[in-house]
Every structure is written in structure tokens, then in C-alpha cells.
Amino acid sequence: MSAPFSTTAPLRLALVEDDPELRQLYSDYLCRQPELSCVLLAGSAESFFDQLPDLLQAPQVVLLDVGLPGRSGLDALPRLKQLLPDTEVVMHTVFDDPDRIYQALCRGASGYVLKNQPLADLKAAVLEVARGGAPMSRAVARQVLAHFKPTPTAQAGLLSEREQQVLEGMVDGLGDKQVATRLGLSPDTVRTHVKNIYRKLQVSSRAELLSRHAKGQL
Amino acid sequence: MSAPFSTTAPLRLALVEDDPELRQLYSDYLCRQPELSCVLLAGSAESFFDQLPDLLQAPQVVLLDVGLPGRSGLDALPRLKQLLPDTEVVMHTVFDDPDRIYQALCRGASGYVLKNQPLADLKAAVLEVARGGAPMSRAVARQVLAHFKPTPTAQAGLLSEREQQVLEGMVDGLGDKQVATRLGLSPDTVRTHVKNIYRKLQVSSRAELLSRHAKGQL
DNA sequence: CTCTGCCTACCGCATTTGAGTGATGCCGGC
DNA sequence: GCCGGCATCACTCAAATGCGGTAGGCAGAG
Numbered sequence: 001m002s003a004p005f006s007t008t009a010p011l012r013l014a015l016v017e018d019d020p021e022l023r024q025l026y027s028d029y030l031c032r033q034p035e036l037s038c039v040l041l042a043g044s045a046e047s048f049f050d051q052l053p054d055l056l057q058a059p060q061v062v063l064l065d066v067g068l069p070g071r072s073g074l075d076a077l078p079r080l081k082q083l084l085p086d087t088e089v090v091m092h093t094v095f096d097d098p099d100r101i102y103q104a105l106c107r108g109a110s111g112y113v114l115k116n117q118p119l120a121d122l123k124a125a126v127l128e129v130a131r132g133g134a135p136m137s138r139a140v141a142r143q144v145l146a147h148f149k150p151t152p153t154a155q156a157g158l159l160s161e162r163e164q165q166v167l168e169g170m171v172d173g174l175g176d177k178q179v180a181t182r183l184g185l186s187p188d189t190v191r192t193h194v195k196n197i198y199r200k201l202q203v204s205s206r207a208e209l210l211s212r213h214a215k216g217q218l
Numbered sequence: 219m220s221a222p223f224s225t226t227a228p229l230r231l232a233l234v235e236d237d238p239e240l241r242q243l244y245s246d247y248l249c250r251q252p253e254l255s256c257v258l259l260a261g262s263a264e265s266f267f268d269q270l271p272d273l274l275q276a277p278q279v280v281l282l283d284v285g286l287p288g289r290s291g292l293d294a295l296p297r298l299k300q301l302l303p304d305t306e307v308v309m310h311t312v313f314d315d316p317d318r319i320y321q322a323l324c325r326g327a328s329g330y331v332l333k334n335q336p337l338a339d340l341k342a343a344v345l346e347v348a349r350g351g352a353p354m355s356r357a358v359a360r361q362v363l364a365h366f367k368p369t370p371t372a373q374a375g376l377l378s379e380r381e382q383q384v385l386e387g388m389v390d391g392l393g394d395k396q397v398a399t400r401l402g403l404s405p406d407t408v409r410t411h412v413k414n415i416y417r418k419l420q421v422s423s424r425a426e427l428l429s430r431h432a433k434g435q436l
Numbered sequence: 437c438t439c440t441g442c443c444t445a446c447c448g449c450a451t452t453t454g455a456g457t458g459a460t461g462c463c464g465g466c
Numbered sequence: 467g468c469c470g471g472c473a474t475c476a477c478t479c480a481a482a483t484g485c486g487g488t489a490g491g492c493a494g495a496g
Binding site for chain 2: 102105106108109110128131132133134135136138139141142144145148149170171172173174175203205206207208209210211212213214
């Protein structure tokens, strides 16, 4: 069939995967798809950036591995998005820890698929992101949503009501005295609450507390 | 037991939709699915809560409309999750504004599908959420991801490269000396950078900085 | 009744942090 | 060449913060 209904040219895809065997496997499969066209194959971020200038047209989608060497995939993301702002990036990795997912999304990834999925899902993810979607594996999507729930686990029951209120003030960027004013307490009382909060949440500074709160690790 | 092919009983689904016509349409379609069993049909949040006690078993999934009357769906969410903590909620609505999505996710929704989708997608979303996923329509997923990119605008160009690195350290919850160690600088140098950052970003404390960073107001 | 946990408040002390000032060197624009 | 911005380091001072303990009142559990 000559694809009489296809209104679009094949999608230009770049594949960055450090394992040569997997790279071969993925490229074999993906390139065989009529909707896709693999314009770049790289085994590292460096190789990817080296090959970029050779392309006539920038890739529309990059499948980016969060490689074994350190976190090269994550490190490369900002530069990639800077060079190719209109290119969609789908992370593709075995790691599903919240922090790595969070980092990837903050750095501009538009999709995050895990590596234990069928090849068809990989293809679907690439097409989906090109259509303006945000493909995410089940576990990843859940992690992302978990990021929105205020504090379903830790702080519930752990912190007393007063401590919650004090915490709220701190999260708003207030100092001890300002929190005290807001709650109509003595600054010393607030200080006591703050100390107890630190102990309960296992942190040892305002900065650490706010940082972890921001990451939803609270 | 009969049902030789089914390892699981049909999924108990509750459908809350204020438009009688749509409710009929959806329930007709969804109840016809062998994997699903509509145990509750409601035209409002009140009706839903009224019918809940009559059920032998709580629904496993609730398809919740963000109804036309105000935002009844959103308002009902916290109560719903409180009564049925283990029930998954999929929002189902025509609204795709960021704030409504954000509110829904914060309040405990695990899925968010728009109303202009094929009925098959609705069914898929229900099954997906029951399997531990987080089904979201394309546009919704993008909104969610957009929520993570905190600072594409302001700080770019405003802060020097060094200052960005120092800021990064602060955001990670580190103190001056720790940032200094990470960057291989004198603590005094870091302190100078911190002061300059405060001036440029118009804040006057670490707490305020981290707070605004968390809110994406940076 | 005792014990525990919470809320309140205070004291003291070491460290961190915010704010000001100054100094050196590098770089780039005018 | 001068000036401004940047990066680096240093010093002071006052305020905020982290950390330890003490202590009375109050409520619920044992």
C-alpha cells in the first residue's frame, strides 16, 4: 500500500541509547515503521550533539536514554532543549525513581517511558508525543500525580495540627516571628514547634525542609 | 466458578454525570462492557453520596464530572476520597483549564479525561486507572507537564552562570558552606553570590527564595 | 493516678545568615 | 583608557536560626 491517506511525512526520530544491542533492537524496530524515520542514532549524548549539525532537518522527536554512565541523559536534556526548542524529548529508561522523573520533566522532557515495555508501546509513545501528548508509563504517571497531592502520607498524623500550621507558614517563606504573628503566638513557641517539626521530619534546616517540600518528598 | 476466562470480577464503577442524556449514553456503553459493572449512577454529588450507603461494596472507580453547576465535582472530591480512600477517581469533563486540572489532581483524582473523546477511550481510562495507571487526555497531560517547568523565563539572562549554580545549590537545600564545597569556592564567595541573587530576584531570605521557587514564581 | 503527648513559653549558646563595605582581577563596550 | 558587570575573597555587625534544656497546664490512655 502506498499510504494514500498519509498527510504527513514520516516523523524524524533520533535515538540515543548507550547499549549497542538495545540500540540496534530499537532502531531496527522503529525504523521499520512507515510513520517513522530514524535520522540519528547515537550511543551517547556527545555523539548525539556531534551528529546534529550533519542533519538537514532537526529531529522532531528524541528518544533519550538516561544512560548508565552517571546521568548523562538528564544532563544533556537542557542543552538539547536549548539547541532544539521545538523538538519533543521522550525519556526512555529503566529508572522510575521520583527524583529522576522529576528532574527529567523539569528539564523539558515531554514523555517518560520505562524500558520493560513492548516495542509497540515505544512506537506509540513517539507518535503520541509528536501529536502533542505526553506519553508516560503507568508507574511514571502515578509518580507525577503523586507530586500534586500535598502530603498524603508523612505529615498526616505525624505532625500535630499546630505543627501543620507552623509548617504552612514556613512553606510560605515566613520567618519565625512572622509565623508567630500570623498564628498569634510567641516567637519562642514557634521556635519550639519548628524544632519538633525538624525532628519529626528528619531535617535540620529550613532550607532542607523547603527543598524537600518542593520536591513533594515531605 | 464459572467465568473461566476472567480472573477478576467485573470492575465496580460509579458514574456521576449531571446531563441525563450523556449519563444515559455513557452508562449504556460502559455497562455493556463485560469488564465493567456500573454499581452507581448519579446526576449530582449529593445523589452520589446518598446512594453510597446502599452499596454492598464500594465502587473501585468513580467517573466524576466537573459539572456545570459551579464546580461540584471538584468540591465533592475531597469528601469522596475521605469516604473511599481506595477508590480511584477519574475526572471527566469538557474543561481543560490548568487551574481546574491542578485542583483536581491536588484533591486526589488519578485520571482526567476530556469529554470529546471516543467512548472507547473512556472505557480504556477506567480500566487503566484500575490497573494503577493515570489516564489523561493529551491536552491534560501536557498541562500537567507544563506545571513542572518552573523557570523558563525570568531567571534566564538575569542571573549569571555562577549565580545559577549557586541558586541550584540553595534550591537543593544546602547551606552556604555546602554550596561552596560543591562548587569548589570560598564560602565568602558563595555568600556574595547569594546576596546578589537576593537583590536580583527581590527576595530577602532563603526561605522566601525557596518558597517562590517552589511556586514557580521565580 | 501516672505517663505520655501537645501547646505554650523561656533561657542560653554556637552557628548561619543577611547586609554592608572593600579589594583584586578579568573582560568587553564605548 | 575608563567604566560597568562579573567572579573571587575578606572583614565586620546584627539578626535569625539550630539545638539543648526546663517547665507549667491540659487532655487522653493505661
